[in-house]
Amino acid sequence: MKTINLLFLFVLYSICLTSCQESDSGQTIGIIPQPTSLQTAQGHFTLTSKTPLNIVKGADDLGPACKFFSELVARSLGSPLLTEQGETKTGAINIYIDTTLAKEAYTLHVTGKAIDIKAGSSSAVFYAFQSLRQMMPVSIEKGEKQPAIEIPDVTIQDQPRFAYRGLMLDVCRHLFSLDEIKTYIDMLAMHKMNRFHWHLTDDQGWRIEIKKYPELTKIGSMRKETVIGRNSGKYDGQAYGGFYTQEDIKEIVQYAADRYITVIPEIELPGHASAALASYPELGCTGGPYKVVGEWGVFDDVFCAGNDKTFEFFQNVFDEIIPLFPSEYIHVGGDECPKTAWKKCPKCQKRIKKEGLKNEHELQSYFIHRIENYLNSKGKKIIGWDEILEGGISQTATIMSWRGTKGGIEAAQKGNQVIMTPNTYAYLDYYQSLDTKNEPFAIGGYVPVEKVYSLEPTEGLTPEEGNMIIGVQGNLWTEYIPNFSQVQYMVLPRMAAIAEIGWTPAKLKNYENFVGRTIALMERYDALGYNYAKHIMSVSGKTSFDEEKSCIRLTLAPNYQQAAIHYTVDGSTPTLQSPVYKEPLDITSDCDIRAQLFRNGKAIGKEFNQSFKISQAVKKKARLQNKISEVYAAQGSRTLTDGIRGTVDFRDGNWVGTCNDDMILVVDFEQPTTYSKVNVGCLNKVGDWICLPVAIRVYASENENDYTQVAEIKDIANREEFKEEGIHNITLNIENGKSRFVKVVVERQKFLPEDHPGAGNAAYVFLDEIEID
Secondary structure (H helix, E strand, C coil): HHHHHHHHHHHHHHHHCCEEEECCCCCCEEECCCCEEEEEEEEEECCCCCEEEEEEEEECCHHHHHHHHHHHHHHHHCCCCCCEEECCCCCCCCEEEECCCCCCCEEEEEEECCEEEEEECHHHHHHHHHHHHHCCCCHHHHHCCCCEEEEEEEEECCCCCEEEEEEEEEECCCCCCCCHHHHHHHHHHHHCCCCCECCCCCCEEEEEECCCCHHHHCCCCCCCEECCCCCCCCCCCCEEEECCCCCHHHHHHHHHHHHCCCCCEEEEECCHHHHHHHHCCHEECCCCCCCCCCCCCCCCCCEECCCCHHHHHHHHHHHHHHHCCCCCCCEECCCCCCCCHHHHHHHHHHHHHHHCCCCHHHHHHHHHHHHHHHHHHHHCCCEHHHHHHCCCCCCCCHHHHHHHHHHHHHHHHHHCCCCEECHHHHHHEEECCCCCCHCCCCCCCCCCCHHHHHHCCCCCEEEEEEEECCEEEEEEECCCCCHHHHHHHHCCHHHHHHHHHCCHHHHHHHHHHHHHHHHHHHHHHHHHCCCCCCCCHHHEEEEEEECCEEEEEEEEEECCCCCEEEEECCCCCCCCCCECCCEEEEEEEHCEEEEEEEEECCEEEEEEEECCCCCCCCCCCCEEEECCCCCCCCCHHHHCCCCCCCCCCCCCCEEECCCCCCCCEEEEEEEEEEEEEEEEEEEEEEEHCCCCCCCEEEEEEEECCCCEEEEEECCCCHHHHHHHEEEEEEEEEEEEEEEEEEEEEEEEEEEEECCCCCCEEEEEEEEEEEEEE
């Protein structure tokens, strides 16, 4: 027994510490998602156009898997592989369906004589082919001609951890073509994901043809114009819209089925209803008028829960949708449904009284239950966002936990099945870098690949409760994603992390190992023409203040260990001739640091870039005269004069924030010092309750008692140059400035604006640096 345990530990160690195993032919074997067990051996199988796909024991739905692999290699080998049936033979790919295995489990055994695949179902055969695909040269993705393909000898035993492994795409905020949707499905297939969650209706557009209700696509699929940026009040003036016909839907569903992916449609209710109400205003509480909105957010106009015509409408809609989607699930939304209209609606209030409901939350529960009962009667189950927990749910409803994991934990403890898709880990529309100026404009947030990968879906649950977690999903909302190239950029390679969470046993997960395999997979992304983010191959930097040396210290680290960092300090582009980073850099004067990873003589990933401005305030005595938030205190006055600028993440340790007082900093130069300007770094993130200051004033003194105002800037938030969200450097010029003491008073905006969801609450002001030069 001890020998077996030691062998297991050795295999586990090998899997976790070796990014990609190398075969005798020099090919590396790095599969995503990480297989449960993978062992290499000497030798390889030679695949040619004469190699048959030999079905020893098949299944009715095996055809698409065989066709996929045959067509994949045909482009390189010159002709597709023939499919035949017979006994096990050498020189063939032998396929066995073994129903004693778990449905999605497979074993893959490659030797010089044959390739043997045993699988619990046809979908598992498809997954085995995906593993084979990643073991073959990248050139096959391009269809480069070659007489034979060498596949290294290997034995893989594999099956997914979770049954549900999905990705969502929102086509309401921005629409994508059928070919683009198919490419998205191809991306899912490569990563062994098996659910495509298709978000088809929302306030900004109704995207699916319903023949009984033609106005849904005639009116509801088009918005007059689209807001520019984050609800700026400015619009592009261009009509936008479109929809998928039922024939389009059938085409996509079949395309996905051929890749063993189930399409789950989402029809939003009772909220996110503007597009439907614009088409049929009688379904709302007020009767309209309504419009297909061109802004982003949550709106008070929702389906009327007191009107029986609303339920008749949904029954008719689902009667057309159900035949289109073989999925056992229909997603009914259920999120972000304001109760404002219901509270004012006589019909809704009558419904509450008639059904003996306590409040509008229970009215929403009534709405969801009534729709669920109808769908159950048609043989379907529902999925809903975690808000459907409010007011109570049935045991047959599946919860999609998006507001963190709390809702999922609660549902699992109540005995409901759960799909974990927390925004803090799995919202792929969030930024994946803090260097947002060099990223496509996004909704906000920060979810890098490493954060995605760190998700443990069963955390906080007992083993028994954890069994209620049936899977994971990544979500891509498209308010700020206008084209498919950006869809790919936001999804890849974070999709790989989601895939591995859903497939690989938790004990085998290892981030450094994953990075190595993902970089290998990126070569396939390149070959396929996919646009993807390269942060996983980049340099990260961390700054600190060295009190002993009285200087800034910059520590660089490669996100990928098997590469070297080359850097420059003068703002020039790093090359192989630039210095190699070996130890932290001490920053004692103004400089522009640029750093780049190099592997095999080539630059890889995104460049690191950080500028340092060492103002006269650095190293000087400084103190804050106001009360600051304990949570956002950082290092107090030292943070404001350490020469280290913050990122857009106000929690990065380089910001000082308060919602109590104005920010007042006094700097003591210890002797009269000349200066001509003061620069204050401020953060504008109104969604996080952080506003720009109302005004900034600078005072000078020789004795710290008698101050004279020397500069002022007012009405900051209304100035055009400060309208955008993000970091703003606000500069005050000073004529003939000279003093020992300088006091900077940053006047905080006292309350959030009237159009803010938190209107009336105290606003925060956040500063990262005050420079005096």
